[in-house]
Amino acid sequence: MPEILAEIPLLTDLWNSTIGSLWDSTDTFRTQYFDFNILSDNDYENAKGVLEGFRETIKLSIIGGFLALAWGLVLAVLRQLPGKALAPVRGLTIAYIDAFRGIPLLLVLLLVSGSLGALAAEDVIPKDIGIPRWFGQPDPFWYGIIALTVTYGAYMAEVYRAGIEAVPQGQMEAARSLGMSHRQAMSRVILPQAVRKVIPPLLNDFIALMKDTSLVSVIGFVEVVQFGRDVQSETFNSTALSFGALLFLLVTIPLARLVDRLIARQQRRVGRSGGGGTAEPAPAGAAGTGQTGGPV
């Protein structure tokens, strides 16, 4: 029985005659997933550990997310280069995107972590790249960043592409007619519009990336999930993992709500510009509806 209730006799009786026995019988079940003592013992050792693990998760998410956003944009632009001469570049970019959208992140992670060190040991690549320990972070951290960037860059390239294709063709024609080069038209006219259209699906991909950082635990990096797992195998109790799950939700749910809001705002805008004498076709909403092409 909850301690607060025990101090009031009337409520104790009420409690005991109703759900009391059910509550007591589920005690083992409840403490398996949430036992405050597991977190508070030894001066909150485990609680601190979970929080520190989550800090690593956030670091992986922000650095990996930022690099994947940038790399994805580079890939999307390469894919849109004009002219026959650049067809090989387009082909290679498409092959890259297809490949990394089709390979599990875990596999990429193992490929990166298991091969770079070996190559460095054989002096095929410099040690600083083979066993990266930049900015005081351990090499599994950077292997994780590389795998996340390489894989999520491919997902995000597809999102950017949807945005670029949703910009009406007349925009490129108008820019080119004014004398702008393809590059100028892309950077000044097309991409600013395209990126605005795809902020919600990019955020969705970021949420997915954040959850996938937990895979980096497999190569020996202690982030929130790995720490929870360690506690679990020591104590046979899942509280540290539950606490980690709670921390994820504290970030992912507000982000998901933000995505909803941004989409709603875009749709209002589309509705408005549909009237007002513009003959322009409404910007394809498809880019903003959360079709990210990312992992589900």
Add this chain to the structure above:
Amino acid sequence: MAGGALLQLEGVEKSFGGLHVLRGIDLAIDKGEVVCVLGPSGSGKSTLLRCINLLEPPDAGRIVLEGQQISGGAGEVGIDFVRRRVGIVFQQFNLFPHRSAIENVALAPQTVLGRGEGEARTKAAALLNRVGLADKLEEYPERLSGGQQQRVAIARALAMDPEVMLFDEVTSALDPELIKEVLDVMRELAEEGMTMIVVTHEMGFAREVGDRVVFMDEGVVVEEGTPKQVIDEPKHERTKRFLGLVLER
């Protein structure tokens, strides 16, 4: 090549897949001339304009601008030469929706001509004033009427100091009450001596402002002459039939 013509087209052809849209167009346009192009939809009028500024490179024939061959094999000058001398205004305006009116006008001079922001904006403001939009400098396209947007588009094309202005059915997407404000701007432009090729269905405009009218059908120039000759006394059966349908309204 006819001496003195600013723009000269000889046997220009263009196909899209199996569709032969232009079947050999010959046309010479002098400096300061206003040529109105009439014709039923699908006759190749828009494609003709898009070939002149090389948005669609012609498949055959020659185009010569200011004595420089811009299309038609050896000795072609670059696309930049064309784009800086030929301005185009589209039926759908195609304003940049993420930029205000003044930024729409100033963007190309800044990026293409390397003008400073202050200089480009001063000139843009003057151009917008000229098309009657001095009070809309900072408005975004979505807050402007179709007629206002089209006038911004004209100012935007003028900002590059073109030698020739192409107008591709610029009033066709406008509500009837907004057409006049756009045509008025074009009329003033013509009076100031701008060389213009105007694809239009506005017979009144063609008659009043056009120095010459060209009637196109099925990818060829069927008839050309003064507005009086072509609109009031057409010789060809196809021209008569088209004008009969259009002027009936």
